Amino acid sequence: MTETAASTGTAAWASALLASFAQAGYERAEPAILQPAEPFLDLSGEDIRKSLYLTTDASGEELCLRPDLTIPVARDYLASKRAGQVAGFSYLGPVFRHRGGLRSEFQQAGIESFGRQDRAAADAEMLALALEATGALGVKEVEIRTGDVALFNALIDALDLYPVWRRRLIKDFNRKVSLEQDLERLTLATGAGRNEYEGVLAALAGSDRKAALALVTDLMSIAGTAQVGGRTVAEIADRFLEQSTLKGGALPRNALGLIKRFLAVSGDADEAVAQLRALARDARLDIATAIDQLEARVGFMAARGIDVSSLRFSTSFGRGLDYYTGFEFEVHARGSGSEPLVAGGRYDGLMTRLGSATPIPAVGFAIWVEALTRIGRKPADSRSARTS
Incomplete structure (x- = not known):
């Protein structure tokens, strides 16, 4: 042609x-x-x-x-x-x-x-x-x-993580290398060791981003600076939050295993729904609404003549x-x-x-x-x- x-x-x-x-x-x-x-x-x-x-x-x-x-x-x-x-x-x-x-x-x-x-x-x-x-x-x-990022968000909400890790994991969901690195760091988080920011970290442990921003802003205002090493107040606050979270142990004992089990769910749509309901039942997680939405979507797809058995669904899929x-x-x-x-x-x-x-x-x-x-x-x- x-x-x-x-x-x-x-x-x-x-x-x-x-x-x-x-x-x-x-x-x-x-x-x-x-x-x-x-x-x-x-x-x-x-x-x-x-x-x-x-x-x-x-x-x-x-x-x-x-x-x-x-x-x-x-x-x-x-x-x-x-x-x-x-x-x-x-x-x-x-x-x-x-x-x-x-x-x-x-x-x-x-x-x-x-x-x-x-x-x-x-x-x-x-x-x-x-x-x-x-x-x-x-x-x-x-x-x-x-895939369905709402399912991952529902899982993270149900696990009741510290706010800093909730934000970090949701943000990194679509960036597979970053998410894998975060999960590895969570695995290694032991809370061992001390550093020069011990008092600040203790004050921030378990807090939300608004509180961290307020504290870091006040400290930097006292010091008469707006940036350190090119990083903004928000970036510094996020770094302190991350360190304080890691120091205290970031996840409940079984949360990391549940995240990895969730991310391994794949197959056709019906298989995925069955695996997700089993996960929610075994771990007593409240993610039924997100699973119901997935199941309803599959039903509408079938009604439109789409062969849903040919769909490749993965909980780790993101764009x-x-x-x-x-x-x-x-x-x-x-x-x-x-x-x-x-x-x-x-x-x-x-x-x-x-x-x-x-x-x-x-x-x-x-x-x-x-x-x-x-x-x-x-x-x-x-x-x-x-x-x-």
Whole structure:
């Protein structure tokens, strides 16, 4: 196939895809290409800075070419008269990131759904539409990888850990190396030894972050300094909290074993539910609500014609973005390696972090158009895309 023919085929597929999304109730969104950089840096961390195309406006505000479309679509929704109401949007357009040897400008398509309270049904709809998108280009042999960060959060809450370790473990959940390191440190935490900050550590042991910030701020104010070694007050407070927690022994005796047992749960959805209920029963953990949500989601997926026995569920699966709060998924072409064709999930916490005064449920997915069209063979009727 020539490059022109391939481009024409991709354009036809993209047009048909957007039409199918519109028919499903998702109107076209076209957010500005130039975006404030702060939301991306705040939500993804300073590590993303090296991937952004940055500039500064006349007032000194840092701007960037949009690196994805989820945050821009969400910001436009929150700025509209429909903020807080049920609304769904689809999109197709360029995004910009430094990606090593790959092109820095590439196409992204997707859907964002806001305001729906029927979370399990909305989650299932996202996966069904994602599968329609891959099937529309002839990619039907797929692997569906799923997880649920809400289950991990429920487990950590049920274990009643010190606040510093609760925050640390939840933050590191999507960063597997960091989480493994944290678990190793928890294993080695013995409380042995003394250091020059003994009194401060004793004062902070078991406290929350607000109390630690207040104490460290007061101490640094007395010392007449705002930073030490380039670290802010908040970073220093977090470090003291971590040390005080480790000194006192971070976990109840069996908590580490329960976390590791939880992270080993995997298989098809029904197997995972059974393993999780057994864990909750054996350890007397109150995580039934999160398990019920998983089970309800699987039921809605089955009702949409998805072969749920083909889903690969793992409690350790995560997509590496802090703002996910529940269901997460990736769709891969079978045997294609680690690059996803479609990926997404639930991000209920994002809207308040973007300025909403009240929480707004949100879920969506993004399509890597280049990857999908490279693997796809030919456009097909989207109705054939559902797995059976």
